Amino acid sequence: MPWQASMASAACGGLAWHCGGPWEPGSRSILRKLVLLLGSLLMSLYVFYCLAGRCEELPGAPGAQDPGYPQEGPQGPAEADSTLTPLEEGSKKLPQAIIIGVKKGGTRALLEFLRVHPDIRAVGAEPHFFDRNYDKGLDWYRELMPRTLEGQITMEKTPSYFVTKDAPARISAMSRDAKLIVVVRDPVTRVISDYTQTLSKRPDIPTFESLTFKNRTTGLIDTSWSAIQIGIYAKHLENWLLDFPMGQMLFVSGERLITNPAGELGRVQDFLGLKRIITDKHFYFNKTKGFPCLKKAEGSSKPHCLGKTKGRTHPNMNSEVVQRLREFYRPFNMKFYQMTGHDFGWDNYEK
Numbered sequence: 001m002p003w004q005a006s007m008a009s010a011a012c013g014g015l016a017w018h019c020g021g022p023w024e025p026g027s028r029s030i031l032r033k034l035v036l037l038l039g040s041l042l043m044s045l046y047v048f049y050c051l052a053g054r055c056e057e058l059p060g061a062p063g064a065q066d067p068g069y070p071q072e073g074p075q076g077p078a079e080a081d082s083t084l085t086p087l088e089e090g091s092k093k094l095p096q097a098i099i100i101g102v103k104k105g106g107t108r109a110l111l112e113f114l115r116v117h118p119d120i121r122a123v124g125a126e127p128h129f130f131d132r133n134y135d136k137g138l139d140w141y142r143e144l145m146p147r148t149l150e151g152q153i154t155m156e157k158t159p160s161y162f163v164t165k166d167a168p169a170r171i172s173a174m175s176r177d178a179k180l181i182v183v184v185r186d187p188v189t190r191v192i193s194d195y196t197q198t199l200s201k202r203p204d205i206p207t208f209e210s211l212t213f214k215n216r217t218t219g220l221i222d223t224s225w226s227a228i229q230i231g232i233y234a235k236h237l238e239n240w241l242l243d244f245p246m247g248q249m250l251f252v253s254g255e256r257l258i259t260n261p262a263g264e265l266g267r268v269q270d271f272l273g274l275k276r277i278i279t280d281k282h283f284y285f286n287k288t289k290g291f292p293c294l295k296k297a298e299g300s301s302k303p304h305c306l307g308k309t310k311g312r313t314h315p316n317m318n319s320e321v322v323q324r325l326r327e328f329y330r331p332f333n334m335k336f337y338q339m340t341g342h343d344f345g346w347d348n349y350e351k
């Protein structure tokens with residue numbers, strides 16, 4: 001074999017189909033080097049392109065135009081949003097709408113349901129800014145918020161705001177246009193729910209009855225017990241009306257949020273000026289839980305019920321005690337119905 005032929009055979013590595021062209025052995029080797037060089041150049045270009053975050057825009061890249069692809073965690077935009085928000089897009093804004101109460105009213109359920117809407121972005125934890133953390137300042141508060149794009153509404157929920165004396169003036173100082181949502185529930189079941197929660201954390205607390213009455217014989221209710229105070233909705237509402245017009249407040253029925261979640265969510269979406277995207281198609285009744293749940297949670301394709309701390313079984317309370325509480329709350333409820341222009345039906349019981 002002439003030396004040229006043997007060199008060519010070695011360079012071709014036995015791949016005769018690659019090497020059998022009309023090329024001279026020397027130019028074949030140069031061409032091979034050129035192809036390799038061009039290949040690595042293209043590869044490096046692609047790597048740089050991806051590092052610059054551009055390759056997701058390429059059709060077929062993971063996550064591109066794939067509505068099921070998880071772009072963000074539980075606080076990310078809803079699946080229904082076809083223009084999913086990349087993590088770094090948008091900006092953090094102070095909330096334009098806040099669920100201000102009431103404790104044990106159904107505030108978590110409302111927030112979780114609202115988060116299904118592509119135009120709502122909400123912070124998951126309760127910030128407690130206008131009651132406990134006000135001295136941290138508005139920049140601290142804004143920093144807690146998720147990023148939003150133009151047209152999206154930033155929300156949070158902290159149920160204790162409703163009974164915080166300074167909260168209305170503080171929220172108004174942040175934004176006079178803030179929209180306020182209050183989930184209200186029969187104050188008697190609310191106080192029992194509140195007590196049940198405390199009991200689950202501290203089983204040694206006094207009985208419900210002993211906390212309810214100042215004087216059991218006369219039936220005098222102990223209004224210094226905060227759990228009783230929270231249910232005097234008319235009194236707290238008066239404080240809010242010093243800083244906000246009624247038109248900026250929406251009262252959601254905690255009872256209807258369970259029996260007809262889509263109906264209540266329809267009212268809330270209207271109030272927020274949003275398209276009615278959350279409908280009865282989003283819910284199913286979970287028999288084991290005994291509550292409505294989401295067919296698909298926000299940012300996921302799986303069904304989602306609230307956790308074990310929501311929808312607890314309440315202990316049976318003495319019916320006389322319950323009756324006395326009903327009598328106590330009745331005049332305040334009447335005032336509240338009158339102020340809101342809505343009868344919530346808490347007093348339509350057999351007397």
Ligand SMILES: Nc1ncnc2c1ncn2[C@@H]1O[C@H](COP(=O)(O)OS(=O)(=O)O)[C@@H](OP(=O)(O)O)[C@H]1O
Pocket residue numbers: 102103104105106107108109159193194196254257258291292293306309310311312313
């Ligand atoms: N869909 C759904 N699933 C589970 N629970 C639901 C739901 N809708 C409303 N509720 C009622 O919400 C009550 C808890 O209210 P909050 O979320 O406002 O409580 S808290 O103040 O944040 O602790 C909770 O009170 P309890 O039943 O006493 O646990 C529920 O009755």
